[in-house]
Amino acid sequence: MSDPHHTADHDAHAAPSPSGLKKIAALLVLLGLPLVVVGSLVGCNKTQTGGQIASDMSEEAVAGRIQKVGRFQLGEASREPKTGEQVYQAQCTTCHAAGLVGAPKFGDAAAWAPRLATGYEALLNSALKGKGNMAAQGGGAFADFEVGRAVAYMANAAGAQFEEPEAPDAEAPDAAAAEAK
Numbered sequence: 001m002s003d004p005h006h007t008a009d010h011d012a013h014a015a016p017s018p019s020g021l022k023k024i025a026a027l028l029v030l031l032g033l034p035l036v037v038v039g040s041l042v043g044c045n046k047t048q049t050g051g052q053i054a055s056d057m058s059e060e061a062v063a064g065r066i067q068k069v070g071r072f073q074l075g076e077a078s079r080e081p082k083t084g085e086q087v088y089q090a091q092c093t094t095c096h097a098a099g100l101v102g103a104p105k106f107g108d109a110a111a112w113a114p115r116l117a118t119g120y121e122a123l124l125n126s127a128l129k130g131k132g133n134m135a136a137q138g139g140g141a142f143a144d145f146e147v148g149r150a151v152a153y154m155a156n157a158a159g160a161q162f163e164e165p166e167a168p169d170a171e172a173p174d175a176a177a178a179e180a181k
C-alpha cells in the first residue's frame, strides 16, 4: 500500500490491498474520464466504442482526416471551370473594358467587326499566344477552354455568335490530354 504502482509487473510482487485497489480504480477513472469525453467530442458524429475512439485519435487517423479536407479543397479549385464572363471580369477588363493600349473595347461592334471577320479560331489563337500589346492569355493563367469562353463572351458582346467551348470532360482524361496538345 505504501507503493501503489499500477503497472502489471510491479503489482505481481506487491499486490495492493483492497483500499489500494480502490485508489487505483479512482485514479484510472479520473485519468480515463477526460479521455473519453475528448474522444467522444472528436468523434461526436459517429457511434464508437472506446477502442475505436483511441484508434481514431492516432496520428495516422488524424492525418487521414486532414488529408481528406485538403484533397476536397484542391479538387474544388481545380475542377471549377470559369465561365467566359468570370474570366473576362478577372483578367480581360483591365484593357478591354475601356479599350486601353489599343485593345478593342468591350461591346464596341465597330472596333471588333474586322477582328470578328477573322473567325473564332484566329481570335482564340491571338488570346492564347498574345498579340501586340496583349500578353499570352492577357497575362492570365487559365485553361485554354476558359480563355476560349472569354473570347466568345467578348466577341458575342460585340455582335458575334460564338458558342462558349465546353469544359473537357473530367471523366475522360484522354479528351483532356488531347485538348492540352
Ligand code: HEC
Binding pocket: 087, 088, 091, 092, 093, 094, 095, 096, 100, 101, 102, 103, 104, 115, 122, 123, 124, 126, 127, 131, 132, 133, 134, 135, 137, 138, 139, 140, 147, 150, 151, 154
Ligand atoms: C494588357 C491589356 C490586355 C489584357 C489584360 C487583355 N487584352 Fe486582349 N487585347 C489587348 C490589345 C492591345 C489587343 C489588340 C492587339 C492588336 O491587334 O495588336 C487585344 C486584342 C484581343 C483580341 C482580338 C485578337 C485579334 O486577333 O484581333 C481578343 C480576342 C482578345 N484581346 C481577348 C482577350 C482576352 C480573352 C483577355 C482576357 C483573358 C484579354 N484579351 C486580355 C490587350 C489586352
